[in-house]
Amino acid sequence: MDTIQQDRRVVVHMDLDTFFVSVERLRDSRLKGRPLIIGGIGGRGVVSSCSYEARKFGVRSGMPMKLARRLCPEATVISGDHEAYGRFSDMVTDVLRESAPVFEKASVDEFYVDMTGMERFHGTFSWAQAVRDRVGRETGLPMSFGLSVNKMMAKVATNEVKPGALEVPQDLIQPFLDPLGVQKIPMVGEKTAQTLVNMGVKQVKVLREIPRPFLQRIFGKPGDLLWQRARGLDNSPVEPYCERKSISAERTFPEDSIHLDGMRATLTRLAEQLGFGLRNTGKLCACITVKLRYADFNTVTRQERIPYTASDHVLIQKALTLFEQLYDRRQRVRLLGIRLSHLVHGGQPISLFENTERQVDLYMAVDKIKRRFGSDMLMRASALGGVDRQHVHTETDQFNHAGRPQTSVPRATSREIPLWLPDGTQWTPTPNGA
Numbered sequence: 001m002d003t004i005q006q007d008r009r010v011v012v013h014m015d016l017d018t019f020f021v022s023v024e025r026l027r028d029s030r031l032k033g034r035p036l037i038i039g040g041i042g043g044r045g046v047v048s049s050c051s052y053e054a055r056k057f058g059v060r061s062g063m064p065m066k067l068a069r070r071l072c073p074e075a076t077v078i079s080g081d082h083e084a085y086g087r088f089s090d091m092v093t094d095v096l097r098e099s100a101p102v103f104e105k106a107s108v109d110e111f112y113v114d115m116t117g118m119e120r121f122h123g124t125f126s127w128a129q130a131v132r133d134r135v136g137r138e139t140g141l142p143m144s145f146g147l148s149v150n151k152m153m154a155k156v157a158t159n160e161v162k163p164g165a166l167e168v169p170q171d172l173i174q175p176f177l178d179p180l181g182v183q184k185i186p187m188v189g190e191k192t193a194q195t196l197v198n199m200g201v202k203q204v205k206v207l208r209e210i211p212r213p214f215l216q217r218i219f220g221k222p223g224d225l226l227w228q229r230a231r232g233l234d235n236s237p238v239e240p241y242c243e244r245k246s247i248s249a250e251r252t253f254p255e256d257s258i259h260l261d262g263m264r265a266t267l268t269r270l271a272e273q274l275g276f277g278l279r280n281t282g283k284l285c286a287c288i289t290v291k292l293r294y295a296d297f298n299t300v301t302r303q304e305r306i307p308y309t310a311s312d313h314v315l316i317q318k319a320l321t322l323f324e325q326l327y328d329r330r331q332r333v334r335l336l337g338i339r340l341s342h343l344v345h346g347g348q349p350i351s352l353f354e355n356t357e358r359q360v361d362l363y364m365a366v367d368k369i370k371r372r373f374g375s376d377m378l379m380r381a382s383a384l385g386g387v388d389r390q391h392v393h394t395e396t397d398q399f400n401h402a403g404r405p406q407t408s409v410p411r412a413t414s415r416e417i418p419l420w421l422p423d424g425t426q427w428t429p430t431p432n433g434a
Helices: 003-007 019-027 065-071 082-099 124-139 151-161 170-177 190-198 204-208 212-219 221-229 260-280 312-326 357-373
Strands: 011-016 036-039 047-050 076-078 103-107 110-114 143-148 165-167 246-257 283-294 299-309 333-341 392-395
Touching (some): 011 124, 019 036, 036 065, 082 103, 124 143, 124 165, 151 165, 212 221, 246 260, 246 283, 260 333, 283 312, 299 312, 299 333
Parallel strands (some): 036 076, 143 165
Antiparallel strands (some): 011 143, 036 047, 246 333, 283 299, 283 333
């Protein structure tokens, strides 16, 4: 995107300040003004969110909970309530749906609004202030926002001004970016930032002076993005929010089945496929639906709201639980399927509340192998021995109860797993998804 085109864009980034903390304080006023940490309370848990009072002690999101407690022993620590956070997030979404021409829900507490063309009729900064004030009146939640010429610049503006509001016009982009640390660029993670610091590149101004070919040699394709971001360039569009967005997978058996262990293994494999798909695209889901079609074509579904997650073990457990509630053992089954909905871009790699360092490391290692060698190269033992490991398709929209998917994405045929082991013994998968 050239500068002239970028000049014409007007993007607002809106962020709910310490969202989980704010919700908890609305529910319990005794928590106001006190250091508060939300996250996994087990021995290997990590911090999902923390109050500004806790941040003064060095506590940060993603930090091991043990370290956070050592840094701020006076803090109140709670595990969080995903249902409450979901309700408040939906309330804010409703306000934006009624107020914004085009908006994207980037996560449970983060939104982008494309106001391009509307600035002729509305003062965009005043409009954003009015929306922020309305959110505060109707939900009690504090909100910060940044306004600029693209999504990246608007987000950086928000991050720098929180709690508050800031506009960065085109002619002030470079003076605004240059003094910032390179880690303030949204795409720069901890490893990339450390590599740049080791090169002596600590500020965006220094990064901007590095030739584009050199960054490409060092970082590959991300090096080109670094070159663009150091100049405040970002052509990514605001993707309109769609409430019904979902991903799903289902399997039709070649013969109607009453093989319980095989059906559990089939559901386990489907949940693994979808979980990997979520993590691979940086998304989390908050609702799971299991679909079951009997031999007489009678189709039943059951769904459940869950904490935002992309974790296989959570999805598998919920899918098997819903299956047990749905299945009538007196009838044969023709098809099984799983749909994941209420998708958002993930602020955490696996789950908002249940991450542990060990889980994060494990999933990152497993996903790296799957991306390199194929998603069927690693799987749980309980996913082996399904009723059928072929005839599978995935959908990116709702289940069609008439049996015809509205949209489908073809996938490579799964590798056939025999029910008999090389030594002649029969494979018996475990029924609990372990």
